[in-house]
Amino acid sequence: MSLLRVENVTKKFGGITANQDVSFEVGAGKIVGLIGPNGAGKTTMFNSIAGYFPPTSGDIWLNDQKISGLTPEQCAHAGIGRTFQVARTFTSMTALENVMVGAFLINRDVRTARRNAIDFLNFVNLGRFKDKAAGSMTISEQRRLAVARALAVNPKLLLMDEVMAGLNPTEVKDMVDVVLKIRDRGISCLIVEHVLEGIMPIADAIVVLDYGKKIADGKPEEVSNNPQVIAAYLGEE
Ligand SMILES: Nc1ncnc2c1ncn2[C@@H]1O[C@H](COP(=O)(O)OP(=O)(O)OP(=O)(O)O)[C@@H](O)[C@H]1O
Ligand SMILES: [Mg+2]
Missing domain, CATH: 3.40.50.300 (P-loop containing nucleotide triphosphate hydrolases)
Structure with a gap:
């Protein structure tokens, strides 16, 4: 099926x-x-x-x-996880905070959400940018960030x-x-x-x-x- x-x-x-x-x-x-x-x-x-x-x-x-x-x-x-055609990245928030927004949709515990978010950033090869403002990342990086955020709902x-x-x-x-x-x-x-x-x-x-x-x-x-x-x-x- x-x-x-x-x-x-x-x-x-x-x-x-x-x-x-x-x-x-x-x-x-x-x-x-x-x-x-x-x-x-x-x-x-x-x-x-x-x-x-x-x-x-x-x-x-x-x-x-x-x-x-x-x-x-x-x-x-x-x-169901999704990304948006029109970017919904929070540009003044860090990469990590953006992914935590996704993680919070399914888990309200901050420490768990944070740990999961770091895993997903690493998964899309953005681990080194976790504290970087999303708005200062390249388009390519922001797209992978959007994917990480969508993955954070498992x-x-x-x-x-x-x-x-x-x-x-x-x-x-x-x-x-x-x-x-x-x-x-x-x-x-x-x-x-x-x-x-x-x-x-x-x-x-x-x-x-x-x-x-x-x-x-x-x-x-x-x-x-x-x-x-x-x-x-x-x-x-
Ligand atoms: N919220 C909405 N209110 C009114 N019309 C809408 C809405 N969303 C989509 N449409 C209309 O539905 C049709 C299909 O739009 P849709 O955005 O799904 O196309 P698409 O295949 O994603 O196009 P693109 O490749 O340009 O992104 C269009 O005529 C569009 O104007
Ligand atoms: Mg479309």
């Missing part, structure tokens, strides 16, 4: 249908890419899975727990929204290495990404959205040869 099951999810914002009847699954320990042109409904799907905006219809399951309709905090407790599934955008090739590789390490810990990764050279080589499956609908779902090589997918991407330019 899959870890995450998205079943017939539709999300409407007034007259806009941001997701229409979308179904897909993420297996335990897998890396799945969620791709598609701008405005395709990728971040909307993350907001449904993580409890920020409940779906208009359809259900979302994490193992045997129905998580659609839960609050963000309840989703975090259930095992997720079963980590949602990453464009964590590779704007990074140079070396920095993309650093992030890819972090993603692989996360997967090797047994945490599934659902990754929204426009940087296809980052996600395609490591994904077990790719789900493609276009105008809110799923247009393809399969292995990276199948999806990248799919005429509908090629048309959706060419149409973007």
Whole structure:
């Protein structure tokens, strides 16, 4: 059985249908890419899975727990971690304090939260920056910091929204290495990404959205040869 099951999810914002009847699954320990042109409904799907905006219809399951309709905090407790497309880094706080914000979501004990936060900073290779103001770190470092903060809720599934955008090739590789390490810990990764050279080589499956609908779902090589997918991407330019 899959870890995450998205079943017939539709999300409407007034007259806009941001997701229409979308179904897909993420297996335990897998890396799945969620791709598609701008405005395709990728971040909307993350907001449904993580409890920020409940779906208009359809259900979302994490193992045997129905998580659609839960609050963000309840989703975090259930095992969903996420990063945000629009950075929510507290720039005047240190790297350690930023990760502790994540850790506090599931554990109110300061010493435990602090110890866990240090572990996660080390995990994303930012241990030496723990006392540095987040706002003075590079974009690449801030992205890894956001991943550490999302990991601090001890997720079963980590949602990453464009964590590779704007990074140079070396920095993309650093992030890819972090993603692989996360997967090797047994945490599934659902990754929204426009940087296809980052996600395609490591994904077990790719789900493609276009105008809110799923247009393809399969292995990276199948999806990248799919005429509908090629048309959706060419149409973007
Ligand atoms: N909170 C909201 N209120 C109203 N409309 C929204 C809201 N969030 C998203 N939308 C609309 O839903 C559609 C899908 O947006 P979404 O942000 O999910 O796309 P996306 O695939 O993440 O795009 P991008 O690649 O540019 O980040 C867009 O038309 C957007 O304007
Ligand atoms: Mg988005």
